[in-house]
Structures are given as structure tokens and as C-alpha cells.
């Protein structure tokens with residue numbers, strides 16, 4: 001059979017297949033170890049122990065208020081049957097399979113493939129799904145709600161420009177209740193907005209004893225001379241000077257004027273409680289109001305802040321890169337084995353330098369930024385410090401590897417011409433060092449600008465700092481502007497660094 | 506005249522690469538050094554211009570003790586000795602012209618040379634050297650854009666710039682095919698015959714040794730085990746050659762190129 005592999009090079013099992021199977025039934029993996037498949041046995045034992053341990057932990061998390069283990073299990077299975085039932089069945093199956101596997105392994109022909117480990121992976125996956133709180137249902141149902149903020153982030157530009165704002169309004173007096181002398185329509189002034197209501201008197205809506213609305217008089221409103229195609233609201237001003245936007249059928253009256261700046265509509269006079277002191281006829285007022293931007297367009301505050309912070313970000317990345325290069329060059333010599341293997345002392349320096357570089361490099365720049373903020377406070381300097389530290393470590397390693405991989409042949413050849421030490425460095429060493437140095441430095445600059453866009457999230461200055469604030473204020477348009485600037489800058493940078501690299505390498 | 510007296514080289518790790526090697530090379534000779542891989546050929550050639558410091562012994566060239574020279578004297582000696590390498594050892598990212606001009610580094614003002622400034626006559630000389638080896642049209646290419654044979658010619662042009670009295674060539678044709686090998690050795694032979702430049706060259710192929718050597722020394726384990734004149738070599742059979750050289754010896758199947766230079 002093709003699936004059956006016979007490995008004659010191995011020593012035979014210490015025990016019979018049956019004994020191995022029974023051993024694994026009591027302690028999973030023991031049978032495999034007895035069958036001289038120690039690694040397989042340990043792996044199986046470790047897997048089963050971890051799976052059972054993790055399952056117990058999840059059951060405890062789901063039902064730790066229950067009194068006994070059995071009650072906890074029942075409760076947990078009730079709460080998450082789709083997760084726990086297959087998992088528990090899988091664990092039993094795995095246990096049995098491991099016994100069967102031990103039986104197979106102890107067989108003289110050592111049968112049995114990796115199927116048991118596929119089951120192990122499936123069980124870990126099931127656990128991971130639950131531990132990771134993966135919830136596809138939530139993803140699907142809550143996506144539509146996220147659409148509005150998302151769309152603002154994706155297209156934030158309406159908020160990039162602002163104008164001086166001015167309220168444009170016109171109104172008409174309404175007499176309540178009607179008598180023989182209704183107020184005259186307002187005078188029309190050319191160039192000014194104008195509103196006529198017919199009639200100019202009537203009854204307000206009132207409530208009957210069942211709190212049902214009895215509609216008041218319907219007014220026909222005609223407006224002219226407003227800003228065209230602009231959002232307009234109808235306001236009501238009572239004799240006491242209270243102003244409110246009129247509702248009709250529960251909705252605020254908000255509409256757009258037509259292209260000539262006119263509108264025409266019917267309005268039922270609203271409900272209004274009039275204090276008893278105000279007896280007799282009263283003059284109310286209906287007004288149409290628009291908020292219009294006048295004067296030249298100018299960049300909005302989020303746009304101005306984003307630009308300023310983006311410049312700060314680019315310089316933050318640049319300063320960190322320059323400092324990183326300056327400090328890492330001397331350090332890279334200490335970390336180059338070919339230069340430092342001369343004596344035991346230098347070799348010790350080499351190992352110490354290497355170790356420090358590796359430790360510093362393995363700590364993420366964001367964590368360095370948190371530390372730097374503690375030391376120098378919020379702001380770009382903290383970001384520069386954090387990125388510089390990480391750059392020194394990363395570049396120091398890359399540079400030292402470039403030094404180590406230098407070709408001694410040209411150095412020998414230049415020395416053989418009678419050149420002095422300095423000439424040898426200029427003619428044989430530097431030309432070999434330039435391409436890797438340039439390419440690593442650009443690569444680092446690239447990383448640093450990218451990192452400087454997020455280093456602000458932890459207070460390290462730059463655009464990330466305002467981005468996180470806009471998100472916390474739910475100002476998604478402004479956040480969108482910041483995100484766009486990050487994207488544009490990174491794209492331009494990608495292009496520029498690719499170009500430079502091509503020139504030099 | 507080059508006199509090598511009781512030369513011994515022991516590397517730091519204890520490897521004895523040369524043991525009490527003595528020989529003399531008259532001016533104008535084409536001395537070929539043969540020997541198995543690891544027999545010490547490269548070590549011997551590098552000891553002569555002290556790219557490797559000899560452990561013991563003396564090297565005297567035209568009455569000057571190279572082994573006793575201080576750094577300044579050593580540079581003056583080195584600039585008169587051209588060197589050609591198996592791996593060409595060009596600075597790959599520099600232009601062909603810069604590589605050739607580097608041959609003048611021992612002569613020019615060191616400070617000007619750090620800024621890559623060379624006297625006009627040196628640049629002209631470099632172009633003539635490139636013309637001589639037939640690649641003047643490649644002068645402004647990067648060295649690593651050239652083929653192996655072309656790179657070795659750049660190596661020769663660089664050595665020519667030193668106006669050398671002696672050329673050390675460490676397996677100059679080992680990375681080239683037989684046709685190119687004859688072309689490169691042809692240049693060396695021409696320099697040897699027409700300008701009287703002494704050539705010390707290590708070689709692998711019996712045909713090449715027979716064709717170009719005026720004298721031969723054979724090394725094995727750092728000792729000289731064979732000394733022969735041109736006539737001895739011409740008479741040598743493959744079997745004798747293999748005895749010194751071991752089974753690695755190969756005969757080149759292609760004959761010398763007609764009008765090779």
C-alpha cells in the first residue's frame with residue numbers, strides 16, 4: 001500500500017502493539033514513547049494536555065458562578081453548545097485515536113500517518129475561534145451601522161473646506177386669532193429674501209382632552225430671493241420670543257430651495273402653549289432661515305492641522321533616520337565580526353554590542369515611544385527618540401552585516417598598487433559600502449515615516465496624535481482627512497525611495 | 506634580480522604554507538609556479554609584495570630587502586610591482602577607468618587622489634593602457650558589466666599603470682576558458698618580451714606552462730620540488746607533470762591563438 005511506510009532503519013518497539021495501545025489509553029503518548037517514537041509521543045501528550053487545559057479554562061470562564069464542576073460543565077454546554085459539544089467529542093476521539101496510533105506505531109511495520117495531528121490542529125482551531133471571540137454574525141449585522149462613519153473616513157473632503165457662515169432669513173407676522181385687521185404682508189426689498197404667508201392670521205394647533213392634536217390653520221408659504229439649492233428650515237417665533245424649528249408629522253421641516261432660490265409650501269400652524277397672562281390677540285412670526293457660506297473658501301481647521309502634523313510627521317521620521325544613521329555607523333563597526341575578531345577583548349565587545357542591538361531591536365518602536373513619553377513628555381521629541389533608538393539598533397545590525405560581507409579582493413588589489421591606507425579605504429572599501437548603506441538607510445527612512453504616523457497614537461507626536469483624538473471625538477470627517485494624508489505621504493515616499501534605490505544600487 | 510632566501514610562512518592557525526623556499530629570478534624572465542591546490546603558490550606570490558607578511562626569510566629585489574622595508578619604502582616597492590588576480594579583484598561598482606587609474610595611486614598626490622582627481626597625463630595613460638588591451642570603448646562602463654575576459658584585461662591595464670618592473674600573476678586565467686587564457690597570457694608574454702618586465706605567474710595547465718614559461722618551479726606542501734628551464738619543460742611528458750602536479754593537472758585542448766596579440 002502506498003500510504004504504508006516501512007522504516008527499517010529504526011529500532012523495533014520496546015513493547016507489543018497491544019501494550020502500547022493500552023499504555024496510551026491511560027496516558028496519551030506513553031505508548032508511542034514505549035514504541036521508540038519519543039517525539040511523536042511527547043507531541044501528542046503535550047497537545048492533549050493543552051487542549052484539555054484550555055477547554056477547562058473556557059468552561060470556567062463561561063460558568064464560574066456554578067457550584068460544582070459538573071454544574072459548570074452543564075451550564076457551559078447550555079450556553080455554548082455549538083462550541084463545546086464538538087470540542088468535547090473531539091477530545092474523546094483524540095484520546096482514543098492516540099491509543100490506536102500507539103498500537104500502530106508499535107507494529108513492526110510502523111504504520112499510521114499524520115491524521116491524528118490534523119485532529120489536534122482542528123481542536124486548537126476550535127478553541128482559538130472561541131478564545132478569539134470570533135463573531136461573524138456581528139461582523140455582518142453591524143457592518144451597515146459602520147457605513148456612515150466609514151464613508152466619512154473614505155471621503156472626508158467636504159470637511160476640508162469652510163467659508164464664513166451667515167444666516168439668511170425672512171419672516172412674516174401671523175395674528176392669532178384672526179380679527180378684521182390681519183397684518184399686512186411684509187415689504188419686498190429687492191436683493192433681500194422675502195417670505196409671504198397666506199393668510200396672515202389663523203389658529204394654532206391645540207390639544208383636546210385626550211391629548212390628541214387638533215390641527216390649526218394651514219398657511220401657504222411662498223419664499224423668494226433665498227440662496228438657491230440650499231438647506232432651508234422653517235422656524236416659529238412666539239410672542240415671548242421663543243424660537244423653534246417647526247415639525248410637521250413629527251419631522252423637522254428641512255428642504256432645499258430651487259435653483260432660483262424660491263420655495264413654496266403649506267404649513268399647519270404648530271402647537272404652542274401660550275401662558276394665560278398673554279390673553280387676547282397675539283402676533284406670532286414664521287421665518288425661513290438658511291445658513292450660507294459666504295466669502296472665499298478656506299481650508300478647514302482639520303485640514304490645516306492635518307497638513308501641519310503631516311509635515312511634523314515627515315520631519316519626525318527624517319530626524320530619527322538621520323540620528324539613527326549617525327549613531328549606527330560607529331556602532332556597526334563594533335558589531336562587525338571581521339573587524340572585531342582580532343583579539344579576545346574586541347571579540348567580547350563584538351558580542352556585547354550584538355546582544356544589545358538584538359535586544360533593542362526586538363522591542364517595538366511603539367513601546368520605545370511609551371517609554372520616551374514618560375521621560376520627555378508628549379510630543380514629537382518623544383517620537384524622534386523612540387524611532388532613533390530603534391533605528392540605531394536595526395541599522396547597526398544591517399550595516400555591520402554589510403561590513404562583514406565586504407570582498408577583500410579589491411582591498412588587496414589596491415594595496416598592491418602601493419596605495420596608502422586612506423586611499424585603500426576610498427578606492428576599495430567605500431565603493432563596496434555605498435550600495436548597502438544607501439539602500440538600508442532609505443529602507444529605514446521608509447519604515448520611520450510609516451512608524452511616525454502611528455507613533456502619535458501613544459503620544460509621540462505627528463499625525464497619529466490628532467488622528468486618535470479625532471476618532472475619540474467621533475469626528476470621522478477630520479479623521480478621514482488625517483488618514484488620507486497618511487496614505488498619500490506613504491505612497492509618495494514609496495515611489496521616491498524606490499527611485500533613489502534604483503539610482504544607487 | 507629577485508632573490509628569495511629561506512622563505513617560510515606559518516599562518517596564525519599554525520598552517521605551514523611555505524617551508525624554506527629559495528630561488529632566484531633574473532630580470533626579464535617568465536617564471537611559472539606550478540603546484541597542487543594548497544601547495545602555497547598564492548602565499549608565495551603575496552609574500553613577494555608583502556600582502557602577506559613572511560614569517561622568516563628574506564626577499565631581495567635589485568639589492569633592496571623587501572622584507573625589511575618600512576611602510577613608506579614598502580609602498581614605493583609595491584608600486585613598481587603589478588599584480589593580477591584569479592578573481593580580477595576589480596572594484597565592481599567603480600568604472601573601468603577608475604579601476605585602471607587606481608594603478609597610479611602609489612605615484613600621485615594622495616590628497617588629490619582621495620577626491621578622485623588624477624593628472625591629465627595619467628588619464629591619457631589609462632586610455633592608452635585600455636587601448637592596448639583592446640577595451641578602450643568600455644572605459645566608462647561599470648567594471649561588473651564586463652565579461653570575465655574583459656575584466657582580466659582591466660586588471661592588466663591597472664597593473665600597466667604602475668609602469669611595473671615586475672608582474673605577479675596569481676592564476677590569472679584560472680577563471681577563464683582556454684581561448685581567453687591564451688589571449689590574456691599573450692599580453693603578459695608581450696610585456697615580458699617587449700618591455701623586459703619580469704613575470705611571476707602561477708598556472709594550472711601544462712600546455713600553458715610549456716607555451717609561456719622560460720623557467721618553472723614546482724611547489725608541493727610549501728616546498729620547492731621541481732626546478733626546470735624552458736627546455737626541461739618542453740620535454741616534459743604529461744606523466745612527469747602529473748607527478749609534481751597531482752591528478753588535477755589538465756591539458757588544455759585548444760592551441761595558442763594565432764597572432765594572439
Ligand SMILES: Nc1ncnc2c1ncn2[C@@H]1O[C@H](COP(=O)(O)OP(=O)(O)OP(=O)(O)O)[C@@H](O)[C@H]1O
Nearest residue numbers: 516517518520522541542543544545546547548549
Ligand atoms: N589566511 C590563511 N590562514 C590560514 N591558512 C591559510 C590562509 N591562507 C592560506 N592558508 C593555507 O595555506 C596553504 C597554502 O595556501 P595557498 O592559498 O597559498 O595555496 P595555493 O597553492 O595558492 O592553492 P590554490 O591553487 O587553491 O589557490 C593552504 O593549506 C591553505 O589552507
Ligand SMILES: [Mg+2]
Nearest residue numbers: 546547548675
Ligand atoms: Mg591560490
